[in-house]
Each structure stands twice: as C-alpha cells, then as structure tokens.
Amino acid sequence: MSKLHREHVDVLIVGGGMIGLSLSILLAQQDRKVMVLEQHVQPQLTDELALRVSALNDRSRQVLKQCGVWQRIKNHRSGPYNSMQVWDKDSSAHIEFSAAEVDAEDLGAIVENNVVEHFLWQRAEQLGVKIQQAPQWQLLTAGNESHSAEVQLEQQLVTADVLVGADGGRSKVRHWAELPLTFWDYQQQGIVANIRTEKPHQGIARQVFLPTGPLALLPTPEANTVSIVWSADQAFAEQLLAESPARLAKWVESESGRVLGECRCESAVKAFPLRMQYARQWQQQRLVLVGDAAHTIHPLAGQGANLGFGDVKTLAEALGSGHLKALDELQRKLSAYQRSRKAETQVMIAAMELFKRGFGTANPLLKGLRAVAFAIPNRFTPLKRKLAEIALG
Template identity: 75%
Template sequence: MIRQQTDIAIVGGGMIGLALACLLATQGRRVTVLERHTQPQLGDELALRVSALNARSRKLLEQCGAWALIAQHRTGPYHRMQVWDKDSPAHIEFSAQDVNADDLGAIVENNVIEHFLWQRAQALQVDIRQAEDWKLLNAGDEDSPAEFSLGNELLSAQLVVGADGGRSQVRQWAELPITFWDYQQQGIVANIKTERPHQGVARQVFLPTGPLALLPTPEAHTVSIVWSADQPFAEQLLAESPERLAKWVEAESGRILGACETASPVKAFPLRMQYARRWQHQRIVLAGDAAHTIHPLAGQGANLGFGDVQELAQVLAEVELKDLRALSRRLGAYVRTRKAETQLMIAAMEAFKRGFGTANPILKGLRAIAFALPNHVTPLKRKLAEIALR
C-alpha cells in the first residue's frame, strides 16, 4: 500500500471544487481533488447547462485566475432583466444603468467554467486525481487525519471537503442529515434560435405551468431556456418534437423574440430543494450542491456555491489544520455564515415559487401590485438591481 499525504482533499472536480482548490493552492496548501471525469472539453456548439454569474462570483473567478480565460472564450453578459406574469399585469424591468454598472451578470456555460478552472488548478500544482473508485475510510480525529483508499494508495488529509453535488457520497458517508422536498417539476433546457436579437436582456415569464427563463447567450439570436415545468406538462413537452417545443416557447413568451426554433437537443432534470441540516463532521465539511440545492428560479445556485468557496477559503487561510479544535471553530464560523445566506435564499425562492405558482385571483392581483410598485419607484428598482449584482 502506497501512502500519500495532502493538506486538503476535495471530493468533486466541478465548478465549486475546482474554484476552492485554486484559492487554497494560492494560500500554499497542498490540495488534492478527486474527480471521476476528465477535464471538460470546449466545444464549438453552445452547451445546455449554463449559470448566471453575478459580480461576486466573477470576482472570485478572477482570484482563481480563470475569469479572463473564460471571458475571452465565450460569455453572454446581460444588461437588463424583464420579469412578467402571463396571466396578470404584473411586470418589472430594471437595468445595469440603474446602479451605474456595466452589466447585471453574465451567462456562462458550466463546462467552460470547469475547463478553465481545471487548467488553472493544474497550473497551481493542484493534484487532480481521476478516481472512480475511492473510499473514505474514516473522518479523522484530534490525533489523526481522515483517510481515503484509492486502489493501492492510502491518501490522508487534514480536511475533506465534500463538493460532489446533490447526491454527495461524502455527505452520505458522514450521515449528515438533509431536509428536502420535491417540486414535482422538471427543468427543461435547450438552446433556441430567435427571429429577433435578445439584446443582452435576461427574461423570465411566470406561467400557470411553471416559470420559463430566456437567457441571453454570446450569440445575438440564441437564448438558453430553462423551463421549470410542472410534471404533467413537462412530460407532455418532452414527448413533443424539439420543433414543437420551440413553438411552445414562442407562444408562451408572447413572441417577445419573434419566431423560435430549436438549436440543440432538449434535456430535462428533476427539480427539488435540498438542504443539509449539518454541514460538518470531524474533519469533513460540505460546500456547494452537497450542502444545498435550490430552485433554478433566479439562477442563483452557482452563485450560492461560489459564496461557500469564498467564505471557506477565508476561514481556512490561517488555521492550523492539524489542530482539530481550532479547525472546528473556524469551520463552525463558515457553516453559520453560509447557512444564514442559504436559508434566506431558500425562503426567497419559496416565496416566488408559491406566490407565482397559483391561480388564486386575490394573489394574482397582489402580485400585480407588488410588481407595479418597483417598476415605477426608482429607489426600489435600484435596490433590486443591486441585489442582482451581488
């Protein structure tokens, strides 16, 4: 058995795990990333899975040395947001101009982010292991590190970060309890060619069957859609041809971008909220989707995960990893801070989901009033734009 040591082992080489690895490596930590897959490759066609990155997330990627590479490849900055309700007068619109900013965010393909973070991690001497069959043997204690079995290797680490997604094996191994509920919806994603240019505007329409987002891509006449459709309607949409789906998008968006046609395969994934009640056990801590997954209503999942990365890197900056008591205190501060923001985001998404997912005429009237106020009161519109920038 070959014995190897590292300071921090990160399970999961997606956006969150790789960004954390880069920041920790710049602190002089020895970092090992365990990932089942190889480095994502860049394609000529727009990928289906995208994230809406706010200013804070892009600043973090700058710290990793990745944002300049990402921006040069392909990004879709958006300067305005339009949100409306199909079945009521409710409508709100705000822009980067309201807060004297260049943009409100940028739509970026997940595989592009991961590709360049992987590249930067390797440049920073992060040890990325393609490990399909790893096994966590113990969570460590005051006198010893956590240990992994990697084939004929034994890897010890002073800290294990579970950044391995919503079905986190690290979380399951540590028996960290979760709260979850199924939204009974499918997130349907596709790239759609449009007759009219999107003009860098992110749009979302609330429908009786679930919200439909039209996100601007780097191509002026292509939007990335995320349709959070109720299960029965989602099954109907998925049974249709891609061409027919595009016509649904065209009709349900009120032809805001003119005629539509599909420019990619159509994919779907189940939507549910998931929240770990405990994020830490001995020398194990969670980050990103391993700790929380939220409704894609406002596209905040990646930003929430990058917030975890920023906070965790900060609390680990000067701590002596071998000292479990000191490490636990710092991790406790990280968990408290991130739980507070996560709970606030979950509550906000639930309020939107339930407030707009009803045909109750009283609630429809109230939400029309709620949207009308900020659309006319400049200070409130400015505040909403500031929130979008965070």
C-alpha cells in the same frame, strides 16, 4: 494483497465541478497541498454552445478573477447581461431593472458550465493541484483530534487535514457522514435547450411565469440564441419532452408572447429534476460541505452556483493560512464558515419560495394581489434597487 501507497494532503476535495475546482485554486494560492477526486475527465471546449449554462453574478465573477481564469473564460465565450425582465403571463405583474439603475456595467454574465470547468481545471493543475480521476473511492474516517480524514482509492490511501464534499446534489460525502437534510421535491423538471430567435435578445435576461411553471430565456454570447430553462410542472414537462424540439420551440414562442419573435430549437433538449435541499449541518470532525452538496435551490433566479462561489470565498478565507492539524481550531474555522453561509443560503431559499409562490399561483385572488404587489417594486426604485443588488450578489 498489495501494499497501499499513502499520500497526505492539507485539503482533499471530492468533486471537481465549478465549486470544488475554484476552491482548490484559492487554497493552492495559499500554498496548501490540495488534491481533487473527480469521477469524470476534464470537460473539453466545443464549437457549439453547451446546454448547461449559468447566469453568474458579479461576486462569482470576482471569485473567478481571483482564481485567474475569468479572462480566459471571457476570451473563449461568455455573454454579459445588462438587464432583467420578469413578468407574469396571466396578469399585469411585471418587474424590470437594468445595470444602469445600480450604476453597474452589467448585471453578470452567462457562461457555459463546461467552459468554466475546463479553465478552472487547467489553472488548478498549473498551480500544482493533483486532480485524480477516481470513479471509485471509499471514505474511511472523517478524522479526529489525532487522526486525519482518510479516503481509500484502489491502490492508494489519501489522508487529509480537511476533507471537502463538493460532489454535487447527490453528495456521497454528505450521505456517508449522515448529515441531516431538509428537502422538498418541486414536482417540476428543469427543461433546457438552446433556441434560435428571430429578434436579438439584446443582453436581456427574461423570465415569464406561466401556470405550468417559470420559463427563463437567458441571453447567450450569440445575439440570436437564448438558453431556456423551463421549470415545468411534472405532467406538462412529460408532455413537452415527448414532443419534438421543433414543437418545444413553438411552445416557447407562444408562451413568451413572441417577445423574441419566431423561435427554432437547434440543440438537444435535456431535463433535470428540481428539488430544494439543504444540509442542516455542514461539518463533522474534519469534513465540510460546499456548493450543491450543501444546498440546491430552484433555478428560477439562477442562484445555485452563485451561492456555491460564495461558499468557496468564505471557506478559503476561514481556513486562512494557518495550519489545520488542531481539531478544535479547525472546527472553530469551519463553524464560522457554516454560520455565515447557512444564513445566506436560508435567506436565498426563502426569497426563491416567496418569488415562486408569488408568481406561480393560479389562485385568482392571489393573482390579483401579486399584480398589485409586483407593480410596486417596478415603480419604487429603492425596492427594485434591492432586487438588482441580490442579482448582482
């Protein structure tokens, strides 16, 4: 058997999505030696709008600025959104708020995930982060007081003072460490497509709650194109997916009350199973989780990646610039990170559930109640302000 090539890094990050890559940059900026293992190649920029987009709040944008990529993303393609409208198809429940109400220029920006990843990847490499394409690897140990964490690639043994699982909702790192998970399946599919609309979206992020699940219409950088996320109940999702994209667009048109006029679908249609999950423990020895590996939430308020960027900022700050070899000191830092981020994640999950149940019910009594309840925030500015602050991050 040929000899393994050994390499030691301060931090090894498994997963080069938006969250793993942005963390690698903040750590490299602290003069850490960082490696990222990613199963795919660098995402490329395309002329047409990608299907996967994220509504990023201002806090996430600040993280991307700190990484030195925001201007590149903005110059390429991104769409600021300046107000939000949320309503219920079956009642008068309605909430609307704008950036002006919170003295902000906008509420955030819609970005394509692959554009963000492309520029983060480029920047990480410029800072000396080694991004290793590794579809196959094996986690050998999460380390201890005297030993580093160890991951074996084909001909290479990588050792690290800290091992970060940023490998998404189906995290192999989390699974390997057997970190306990709380989850429930929403029995919904998130259907995504890009829809051309007769009327311009005017930078408004819209969401309509339907008996079949919430439908979001996100304003893309193109004035007459919205990116939809329809979190449709399983049976209805299957029906929608069996139909043509043209028919889907007609559903969007009618279910949104023709708010943007006639709709046409000019893209592929994709679906993602929706599941809420969070790891009850985010760390073990030298191993720690970030982003979707630690939590996935319902996309109805578009907060998944925003939570992940919050993890990145807090973890980079918690690790600081000191050395990471002493296990008790490292665990103190990781515990502080876990405490702070778990608290915010749980609040967000609870808020999503409240919103989903408040708007999502078909029970006539609750429908009446929610119409009253949601009419209050729309009139009562301090409450709306609070909602806008959550949106801003």
